[in-house]
Amino acid sequence: MYAQNGTNISGQITDISDNMSIPGVNVIEKGTTNGTSTDIDGNFTLRVSGPNAIIVISSVGYQTQEIALKGQKSVTIVLNADEKTLEEVVVVGYGTVKKRDLTGTVSTISAKDVTERNTTSALEAIQGNVAGVQISSNSGRLGDGYSISIRGKNSLLLDTKPLFIVDGAPVDDISFLNPQDIERMDVLKDASSAAIYGSRGASGVVIVTTKSGSASKSGFNVNFESSFGTKEVARLPKMMNGDKWFYYHQSAFLATLNGGNYATTTPAQVEGAVGNAANPIFMQRVRDNNTFDWYDAVLQSGVQQNNYLNITGRSEGGMSYNLGLGVQNETGTLKNESLDKYTLKAGLNHKVSDKFSTGVNLTIVKTDEQLGSDVAMRDAFRLNPFLSPWKIDADGNEIVGELAPVPGKLFYPDGTAAIDKTSTYNPLLEIENTSDEIKRWRAIGNVYFQYNPYSWLSFRTSYSGNFNTAKRGKYWGALTNVGLANTAGGNPQLPSSALGNTDGYDQTWDNQVNMNFENENHAFSFLGLQSININTNETSELSSRLQPFDTGYHNIGSGPQATFFVGSTYAKRTLNSYAARVNYTFKDKYLLTASVRWDGSSVLSAENKWESFPSAAFAWKLNEENFLKDSKIVSNLKPRISYGFTGNSNVPAYTTLNGLTEQTYYNFNNTTFNGFVPGSLANKDLTWEKTRELNVGLDFGFFNNRISGTIDVYDRLSKDLLYAQQLPLESGWEIIYSNVGSVSNKGVEVGLTTKNIVGEKFSWTTSFVFSKNTNKLESIYDQSEVSDVGNNLHLGQSLNSYYNYVFDGIWQESERAEAATYNQTPGQARVKDLNGDGVIDAVNDRKVIGNSDPDWSGSVNSTLTYGDFDFSFSIFTNQGVLAYSPFHENFTDMQDRGRQRLDVANWYIPENGAGIPAQASNAYPMPRNEGAFWNTAGNAQGQKMGMYRDASFVKVKNISLGYTFNSALTERLKIKKLRIYANVINPFVFTDYEGYDPEWATAPFSTGRVSSITYQFGLSLNL
């Protein structure tokens, strides 16, 4: 094959950045198959056809070069690292396309973006950065993770998160990954992109590619990242101080003392109720204003440590690898909460020959999570400021260090009462004696084999497995509220514990064929796919009470048999799929993509298992047209249009079957006879939820891409929404999984990047993201006239609507007569009489008062480099968010009088004979006289009308400052790069919301945690 009369040449190839030689670089004579690769020292020899041959030098991670030999026999070639490789290719599902040839709407997030903020969660790392993607913290609690939704809520099922694909395996969450292991994330937003995932694509798709080694540079590269940070409690809600709380406490008796006739209530009556004989110490503390800071007692500075070692390399024989080892340790801002994550990553690729390649990619993650006490935070905030955690001696002095079980029920050593106010258990004892541990192993791996018989044809088969096993052990020691409750029947205070196991395995086998044809004017490619997915999930649990020993959850059998509880479950779902996709390009200007996927799902009814999901997209590279080709202004201009269908079948397994899922308990004359019934009504007609979407977009770049970005406008309509629909009470069934209606999401997304300054020494880049989405329920039950109030489905409104009575201030004394017409009295919460008929009734006086969707959200990210310094910050905002706030439901409830309250500006106190200063209010009713509507849930969601709050915010997500040591120094130390940095996460939040944090304003009361600021120092070292 070699040219008989060729010329031998030789050369050496080095990296421009460090002058190190590069092994494994491909050297090919252009237009032939004649080639070789460099040896370990970066040297090569090649016999070429003649002295004027041209050689092509290519290596992954470097820019490809063509060298005309022009008679040279020996060449030294310097390669530039190819920084743009990532940006230029987009992962579109079962393949990649060049970004310039993309027809759909896909946002790509590079490894740099994922690690820039130095967070331990990949989702937190990109919060606010991707147009159309909403990410928010669920509760602020360590390990509770982030929720994500793409382009609004298009499903009624709570779980509207996108499909995550990690290395080909579908996963329900990516929080287990170490952000450092992520090579790139591609977010498929429009239907034409997501349609290749068919039945699972309706909420968008996030494809995560971990570092597999295929992009590893030649040679042996070591990268070490380390950071240490502290997480400081920040922006604590302002609770009442001692004086104010006692004022509140006294005022809360007016409504009930003296038959509620507060005008004639005497100071002595209030004194008698507040400071009765059982409360000498309490009253003493009030007189001394002796308060205790409960928040400080349970909260602490969290610690965050992150160490990561990465080794990559590429050898001569076509073998490349990536090894990663990560250790993350975090402790929470509430004592006894921690999260440790250990990741091991191994990727290996082998290009066996020109025709065969194979590889394996494996990520193993071990997490140890300690959730601590789920009541301590709540109880610490609930205990009033005059209660302290300590026992008292006979003189009533605190014995600091000896914890009293129930601080609000304090006794002298002789058993007489010192404080008799509230039975809230001591949160410090809860923290010390509670454990809630999750030990999880997670492995996700992928093996592939690829065969390219011809340059235009390839086959690929890949198997991905995702293994997830977790053990959750809970333990309540004797000295907890649970331990106290164990004393029934004369038992001593004893421990209880429970253990739950889950075992999940998800396996996917993809077989695909790819074909490519290309000539001068036409380029055509085809993908054929056959895929199966099997997901099984098994759980088991066991618990006992009244255990004789303190053995955590490690000896559950030690409890008496009568307290044993056991259970186990099994669920399996399967998906069978076929898909095809064609890409056609004409003259490299007109791009067409069409795809179709057929999915058959086990979880749908027998008649409705199969569905097809077609899509098409068209893009036009306007900048390639003659009239723009040489433009100095326009560097990129690509309008796009796409239309497609995606689906959702994300219902639990077996909802089409009347499985006997609900065990009932009964006995006849002391002999137990349990029963079994279906827990919900089976739906024998259950079918797909299907979303069609039209997307019009524009990619643009001006002034040599100094200004670049994308604008997308979309219109999606989701039909046959799947919903756990509550049924009319008369039906005797609570819910059925069914297809109830259709919802539209319309929105606009803008992403804009400006390179404000580009220079050798100084550069400055800024990117802006703006998204706005409008969600609207179009129809339910095949009609669009009658809303379903009971299911919170309001036609023409958002799916996240709040429907309730309208809080209209407080009835004032001057309005007594008018209040009486509504059966109300001054001090009570007033409801707006919407139809003005003089009666407050559910039909006419409730309405949609708002929704929790942001009106718009946006972000700004900016990076400046000056010499060896780099500085960056990111800000994001959600505006126009209304939240139902469980925090307020608890801490501004005016029914409770013994526990701590939020420091509200005012609440209603009438003129009274007890000497308690009156106070006007239009915000909060008179304690214990709140009126019929204040404490009554006005809707099926159990929400109370006065507890909605604006949770809009602007958050500075992070600010970081880094310094990279100059190469003169690092070279002497034989290292490639050394950077040190300081980073602050969540330093500032601007909001009117008074609870823990506006981002998780709707978090359940038990898991909501305080806001925090993380300060980090770190280094990044390349060897």
Add this chain to the structure above:
Amino acid sequence: MKKILLFGLLVVTMASCSDNFIEEENLGNADAETTYKTASGYNLLVNANYSLLRNIYGQDAYVFCAGTDLYAVGSGRGTEPEGLSRYSQLNPASDGGIEELYAYCYEAIQKANIAIHFSEITEQTPNLPQLVGEVKYLRANAYFLLVQSFGGVSIVNEYFTGPVLSFERNSAQEVYDVIIADLEDALNTVGTGAYNGRVNKRAVQHLLAKVYLTRAYETFGSTADFATAATYAEDAIAGQQMTTPFKDLWFPGNEMNVETIFSVQYSPGSISHNPARAGNKQANWYSSYLGGAEVSGSAPWRSYTLLPTEFALGLFTEEDQRYEATFMTEVLWRYYGFFDGINITGNVRHYYVPQWETPEETAAYVAAHPGVITHAWGTYGAGVVSSDYQTIPTKKFDDPKAAYVTGGGGTKEGGPSSRDIILSRLSETYLIAAEAYLNSNPTLGLERLNAVRTRAGITTPLTSYNIDTILDERARELFGEYHRWFDLKRTGKLVERASAHNYLIEASNFNGANGQLKILRPIPQRALDLNQNKDFPQNPAYN
């Protein structure tokens, strides 16, 4: 090429096995349709029907007791749902158990419908008709609760296989027809043996007596209904005398005594999966607060709710043994010590002076019990300001073995007691008979009434009676049992007696919309919200 072939073969193999690849494989749960066709599977369904009694009766008692002459919340402590306890704030969204009652009754009805549907296709066994009869009793009982509480409701006797979103309202008369039809069916098929926890003939007779008695007061009822009620009551009594001392009837563990006709069954074993919530709450009421979690194991959790009113306490006389058996007139240092003897030497801590005691007797008592805190007559009924132990505790339903647990739970969560909730018992049958005879055969009626009083230790028989006599007797005999609101509502005495004897209720509290009184409960707002039939009428007092 060989490899391509191999590859192709692989794909073909895969595809060929894909036919049943997407069938559901449910290893964890048996299928209802298959299981219920077997005899043992059908029993599981019937057991589940019984279990729904626990949902209906095991939770808050406000729909049964609150807002009557006998029970009221403490003044200044304790929280009862205001709508149910005072009426003025009663509206369709009121909480407190109206919605739960409505929903659980319909759940019971639908589960009964399933059982009746499968009775035709399941394995036909000799005892199948008995099981169907039991289920019909349970369905009738649910309808009976609904019709008494709400008036006419939807009659839903279909077995559903898919979602139905729209329901119509039937008249009360139609609902009574359905109840009587079910009970008459049941009468001929249920077992005839002694009560063993399952519905037997006597239980059906008792309920029929009560249904006819209740219908007799309705506009569409008739005097014949009183006669039918009396007949069924006599059938249920079947000549049995009340010979057990009243206090023995109510000592913990004696729930299956010879006078029990029907009860919601509980046992420690059948609530062990969730001992704090799978039992019932009957022991949670009728008392002052006795302490928080710190008294766990030595006293029950109480909350100053459904306290006996002064009126209720004043109904008892000195010779009436039911007073001591109902109320904990002396509280030992360890409350449960009365039952289990533990810490019995701890002396009396609280003493509630009965209304008939003279000052001298009280002084003697105090002298004999040093350190005792006495509560004078007139200071320990509902309505007084309150510290712990301020109002007299009720001991009738105490369960010393119950887990200590505060407050209510969520949906389908009951309380910690594993004592049965007695729904029908012999003395009530006597009282039903007495009420039914009131206008037709007062002599026989008096005999039935006096039988109840005699067993209670009352030596002088009554010589005449009226409906108030009956209601007073029911108050003494059935204090705390889940009948009172229905008794007052049935007899038309709700407004009169509640406003006369409950310190929180004025007659005007009952004034509702459209000039109507708030006697019937409002149809729960959630029911109206979920019903796609927007013409389903609310009860007129709540519109």
